[in-house]
Amino acid sequence: xxxxxxxxxxxxIGILVLAVLLVVILPLCLDxxxxxxxxxxxxxxxxxxxxxxxxxxxxxLSLGQGxxxxxxxxxxxxxxxxxxxxxxxxxxxxxxxxxxxxDWNQITALPFFWKPFHSLTFTIxxxxxxxxxxxxxxxxxxxxxxVGGTYFAIIxxxxxxxxxxxxxxxxxxxxxxxxxxxxxxxxxxxxRPDHAKVVLYFFEVxxxxxxxxxxxxxxxxxxxxxxxxxxxxxxxxxxxGYSVANFKIFAFCIAAIFAAIGGAxxxxxxxxxxxxxxxxxxSIEMVxxxxxxxxxxxxxxxxxxxxxxxxxxSLSESFPELWLFGLGGLFIAVVLAFPNGLAGIWGDYVQPxxxxxxxxxxxxxxxxxxxxxxxxxxx
Amino acid sequence: MSDEANKGLLSPxxxxxxxxxxxxxxxxxxxxxxxxxxxATSAVNTxxxxxxxxxxxxxxxxxxxGTMAISETGSIEAEKLAIEQINAAGGVLGRKIKFIQEDxxxxxxxxxxxxxxxxxxxxxxxxxxCWTSASRKAVLxxxxxxxxxxxYPTFYEGLEQSxxxxxxxxxxxxxxxxxxxxIAKEKGAKTFFFIGSDYIWPRTSNKIARKHVENVLKGKVxxxxxxxxxNTQFNSVINKIKLTKPDVIFTDVVGGSNVAFYKxxxxxxxxxxxxxxxxxxxxxxxxxxIGGENIxxxxxxxxxxxxxxxxxNKAFVPAFKKMWGEKTVIGDVxxxxxxxxxxxxxxxxxxGSFDIDKIAAASPGVEFKGAPEGYVRxxxxxxxxxxxxxxxxxxxxxxxxxxxxxxxxxxxxxxKGYQ
Numbered sequence: 001x002x003x004x005x006x007x008x009x010x011x012x013i014g015i016l017v018l019a020v021l022l023v024v025i026l027p028l029c030l031d032x033x034x035x036x037x038x039x040x041x042x043x044x045x046x047x048x049x050x051x052x053x054x055x056x057x058x059x060x061l062s063l064g065q066g067x068x069x070x071x072x073x074x075x076x077x078x079x080x081x082x083x084x085x086x087x088x089x090x091x092x093x094x095x096x097x098x099x100x101x102x103d104w105n106q107i108t109a110l111p112f113f114w115k116p117f118h119s120l121t122f123t124i125x126x127x128x129x130x131x132x133x134x135x136x137x138x139x140x141x142x143x144x145x146x147v148g149g150t151y152f153a154i155i156x157x158x159x160x161x162x163x164x165x166x167x168x169x170x171x172x173x174x175x176x177x178x179x180x181x182x183x184x185x186x187x188x189x190x191x192r193p194d195h196a197k198v199v200l201y202f203f204e205v206x207x208x209x210x211x212x213x214x215x216x217x218x219x220x221x222x223x224x225x226x227x228x229x230x231x232x233x234x235x236x237x238x239x240x241g242y243s244v245a246n247f248k249i250f251a252f253c254i255a256a257i258f259a260a261i262g263g264a265x266x267x268x269x270x271x272x273x274x275x276x277x278x279x280x281x282x283s284i285e286m287v288x289x290x291x292x293x294x295x296x297x298x299x300x301x302x303x304x305x306x307x308x309x310x311x312x313x314s315l316s317e318s319f320p321e322l323w324l325f326g327l328g329g330l331f332i333a334v335v336l337a338f339p340n341g342l343a344g345i346w347g348d349y350v351q352p353x354x355x356x357x358x359x360x361x362x363x364x365x366x367x368x369x370x371x372x373x374x375x376x377x378x379x
Numbered sequence: 380m381s382d383e384a385n386k387g388l389l390s391p392x393x394x395x396x397x398x399x400x401x402x403x404x405x406x407x408x409x410x411x412x413x414x415x416x417x418x419a420t421s422a423v424n425t426x427x428x429x430x431x432x433x434x435x436x437x438x439x440x441x442x443x444x445g446t447m448a449i450s451e452t453g454s455i456e457a458e459k460l461a462i463e464q465i466n467a468a469g470g471v472l473g474r475k476i477k478f479i480q481e482d483x484x485x486x487x488x489x490x491x492x493x494x495x496x497x498x499x500x501x502x503x504x505x506x507x508x509c510w511t512s513a514s515r516k517a518v519l520x521x522x523x524x525x526x527x528x529x530x531y532p533t534f535y536e537g538l539e540q541s542x543x544x545x546x547x548x549x550x551x552x553x554x555x556x557x558x559x560x561x562i563a564k565e566k567g568a569k570t571f572f573f574i575g576s577d578y579i580w581p582r583t584s585n586k587i588a589r590k591h592v593e594n595v596l597k598g599k600v601x602x603x604x605x606x607x608x609x610n611t612q613f614n615s616v617i618n619k620i621k622l623t624k625p626d627v628i629f630t631d632v633v634g635g636s637n638v639a640f641y642k643x644x645x646x647x648x649x650x651x652x653x654x655x656x657x658x659x660x661x662x663x664x665x666x667x668x669i670g671g672e673n674i675x676x677x678x679x680x681x682x683x684x685x686x687x688x689x690x691x692n693k694a695f696v697p698a699f700k701k702m703w704g705e706k707t708v709i710g711d712v713x714x715x716x717x718x719x720x721x722x723x724x725x726x727x728x729x730x731g732s733f734d735i736d737k738i739a740a741a742s743p744g745v746e747f748k749g750a751p752e753g754y755v756r757x758x759x760x761x762x763x764x765x766x767x768x769x770x771x772x773x774x775x776x777x778x779x780x781x782x783x784x785x786x787x788x789x790x791x792x793x794x795k796g797y798q
Binding site: 033040104105165168181270271272313 | 482493516577
């Protein structure tokens, strides 16, 4: 039918609407502080996008995406921290020229694995490769042995817990529970003032759309169809001669790399990285964003992330002592009433009406076909 | 430890502070005479802070939710009490204090985000807030970038000094050294066993304590062990304590781990009436959870105990209980949090302005005679001169004051010879 390689017409319109919202409306309506908050929310949207591919289409529930978010974020933070720890800036330390937390932990020389992070090129490569290779190893170890479903989810949780303990325990090398704070410049360009925040915001939105296009491409390619087939009937796909494990590893790696890009952007936008983004709780939160947005919808994941985080910020500003209950109630309500999340609400209630309004003139192409196929009663 | 040691550290910041100080008398003397009851807003607020003719807004930024809420609630309560008392006494420069409370949710980046919100959106004149070192480290770049003023209540590891922070708790040397001196003299202690939670504050505190034990007291550290935050299994370290038989167990275990630690210590048959234990991390708040019967006999090194016998404290404790309930207990940090709004008020009135630069410069030398712990004064390095006290835990969860330093101890966040 109307399917192009990347998107159906309605999907293209959806992407366009999101683009107008992020590129035009939000920057015009919000002050820099709120815009920077949106930039922070959007870093999680990268993770949610990855989860749509990995969980929504591939059926692989990962409760450890914080690991990859953290790895990407830490790689970027290491580069920024080294730049902020010039001899000039750190001359009150016992050993000038190394990050401050190393000095507090009696480390007198930069550890070998920190040295390459002086280079921005290496850092960018590391942001993508370190989590990618790590996901490849975990994925190969699990999926080749046909570990899946709940067991896989539990193992990803364990990995998240292990990495958190490792980072907290090795505080001389990682900053421990404090994390890496006080990140200042990127190649001499101060990332803290308002105009830098705006530039970073647009850069991040650009990256997000690149990831959305990759996700769209995966979804509409043969690969995406195999992923869906695998989710619904894994054995049939295997008997048809496909290597199920390889497809799963691929989906998991894509999700990991998206999460890592989000983490790196987080370090840049917030000027901060800490183990509190790596552990079990943040990882589950990231799954919640996807669930609220709708795990089958690429754009839904982005809206879900923005809305949940916006609710988090505004509820906590208005009710500092009660907001967690409100947020919990919101999640329960969404999941119970609308299992397909915001995208489900849109698809079931809003879009039919809009189509009815506009579509009367045009032939009811796309969605009437679908509704007949779904067995919905003709009106 | 004296000024001699500090002179080496004349950082550009410090130099700026000293220069600022020199300008203070001139600034405060001249305009004061002409001020009426409430000086014009345009005169006392030149940088666009949230100050009106009748009100001034400050921020309270602690964890009301999450794992730290149990510790930080006391600080929130103390700050609200102080604000209420200041308002009842006429406010600050004739203006009532209004506060905006934000929840850091025990999450360090959230602290940074909320601090930024308070400074950028709400333009608060000061922030009373943070508790853990991690949250302070997250907030510090924000208050420095947006030129805010943070009053930080917790005893902490030192190695920090900022124009934009007033540290109302003790830094590590103030808390530790006098306590170690006392126990070495009193108990003739020569061997020490260190146990701490694994993060920056215990590690730095123990580093300072080790240097002091080895270089000054000529004693020996027979063991040094760290456990992750939230750890509840201390049996292996308790066995090591039994084997090494130290004269003193020195602990900086924090939070909920304390409950497990003291219960297991008791279950292992270590009697704190005979085995000396000195902690720098247990206040009345923690004993609430540990249970007085599990920790009775242990020594704690603090600057404040609820049981202190002085007129200020005798007024403070009932006022606190009246506002927050008869059952509440007041620990060291709660008292330090109470100092924040008062010190800010006194500093603003000394500077005759709410401007951050002016109060940063006016802070050194500000004294608060009504502090529940007794007299305190702000040092040039923005920490407080205060006494070190040793108390002994009793069955009812209170401390009995055993020892206090004769004079105020100088704050020394970058101690020479201890790094």
